[in-house]
Amino acid sequence: MKLLEDRILSDGEVIGGKILKVSNFLNHQIDVAFLDQLAQEWKNRFSGSKITKVLTIESSGIAIGASLARALEVPLVFAKKHQSSNVNEEVYSSKIYSFTHDQYYNVVVSKKYILPGDKILLADDFLANGNALKGLIEICKGAGAEVVGAACAIEKGFQNGGDQLRKAGIKVESLAIIEKMDSNGIEFRK
Amino acid sequence: MKLLEDRILSDGEVIGGKILKVSNFLNHQIDVAFLDQLAQEWKNRFSGSKITKVLTIESSGIAIGASLARALEVPLVFAKKHQSSNVNEEVYSSKIYSFTHDQYYNVVVSKKYILPGDKILLADDFLANGNALKGLIEICKGAGAEVVGAACAIEKGFQNGGDQLRKAGIKVESLAIIEKMDSNGIEFRK
Numbered sequence: 001m002k003l004l005e006d007r008i009l010s011d012g013e014v015i016g017g018k019i020l021k022v023s024n025f026l027n028h029q030i031d032v033a034f035l036d037q038l039a040q041e042w043k044n045r046f047s048g049s050k051i052t053k054v055l056t057i058e059s060s061g062i063a064i065g066a067s068l069a070r071a072l073e074v075p076l077v078f079a080k081k082h083q084s085s086n087v088n089e090e091v092y093s094s095k096i097y098s099f100t101h102d103q104y105y106n107v108v109v110s111k112k113y114i115l116p117g118d119k120i121l122l123a124d125d126f127l128a129n130g131n132a133l134k135g136l137i138e139i140c141k142g143a144g145a146e147v148v149g150a151a152c153a154i155e156k157g158f159q160n161g162g163d164q165l166r167k168a169g170i171k172v173e174s175l176a177i178i179e180k181m182d183s184n185g186i187e188f189r190k
Numbered sequence: 191m192k193l194l195e196d197r198i199l200s201d202g203e204v205i206g207g208k209i210l211k212v213s214n215f216l217n218h219q220i221d222v223a224f225l226d227q228l229a230q231e232w233k234n235r236f237s238g239s240k241i242t243k244v245l246t247i248e249s250s251g252i253a254i255g256a257s258l259a260r261a262l263e264v265p266l267v268f269a270k271k272h273q274s275s276n277v278n279e280e281v282y283s284s285k286i287y288s289f290t291h292d293q294y295y296n297v298v299v300s301k302k303y304i305l306p307g308d309k310i311l312l313a314d315d316f317l318a319n320g321n322a323l324k325g326l327i328e329i330c331k332g333a334g335a336e337v338v339g340a341a342c343a344i345e346k347g348f349q350n351g352g353d354q355l356r357k358a359g360i361k362v363e364s365l366a367i368i369e370k371m372d373s374n375g376i377e378f379r380k
Binding site: 028030031058112 | 213214218220223225249253260263265266267268302
């Protein structure tokens with residue numbers, strides 16, 4: 001999506017060739033009107049899917065998830081992160097490895113909020129190795145809910161999470177896919 | 191605000207007389223359209239304030255903050271929590287004690303996103319002892335920004351954070367103030 005690619009080029013910052021900072025519009029300071037435009041694009045790409053809920057993970061997925069839930073007129077559910085493995089029978093949980101923080105954490109969702117028969121659209125700000133989405137997919141499976149697809153803002157195409165998920169049959173709609181980035185610039189997938 | 195009080199009465203759950211769970215519409219599953227209605231009420235209550243940014247703390251303030259930022263047509267900034275005291279000169283920080291988790295944590299905001307002259311509306315889902323808001327106020331002071339007020343959904347009036355802040359001159363607008371709650375029910379401040 002050209003709108004997002006242009007914003008990344010104008011406002012994003014590549015640090016050390018590996019990290020893309022977009023904290024001035026996506027995940028620290030948030031341009032809500034801009035997220036609403038992304039949400040409209042996802043709404044078009046998932047039209048006809050009869051989505052019943054949007055599911056994301058705290059924290060940086062919440063604002064995107066809220067824009068998406070608003071556009072689709074469905075509730076937003078966000079999975080909570082716990083460092084402890086102290087989960088109980090009232091929640092679905094999944095263990096996720098975070099490369100960013102080099103640690104495992106549990107994500108949990110109350111069994112009240114993901115129900116058998118739900119048609120779930122996953123949402124997140126970034127997609128790199130795909131571990132967060134895989135955790136959410138595991139939670140949906142545990143609940144007997146259907147994963148309609150995943151709405152990600154920025155995909156690091158040079159890591160392989162998005163393509164792995166597509167191969168596994170998940171409809172992954174990333175609005176900007178970065179093929180390559182370094183101090184010279186950012187190259188998007190065409 | 192009757193809308194929120196009614197929703198708390200119909201969907202809230204008082205646990206052990208002290209904890210109010212509203213996780214089916216406010217801070218786990220989120221009714222975005224409902225938050226938009228709350229945001230309109232705050233917009234009216236802070237009309238004429240020339241707010242430039244909404245500031246909240248991850249995670250449960252983000253969805254409310256996003257609705258509020260949308261209604262006011264300004265950016266949302268969310269402060270990030272760190273358990274470590276490892277903060278640097280690029281951020282404003284404040285140390286907050288959490289009664290819920292019985293631990294101190296740091297909240298940080300990049301110096302890029304709160305500027306001298308900004309007129310900041312604070313936002314959060316709950317107001318109890320007021321520690322989170324006091325931390326955000328300290329951050330705004332450090333930045334030379336003005337705190338226009340605080341928009342909180344649910345205030346536990348029987349703890350004294352809200353009234354302390356009002357005495358200190360902060361315009362605190364909570365949309366439901368609980369005076370008393372126990373297994374028999376919830377009583378709101380009139």
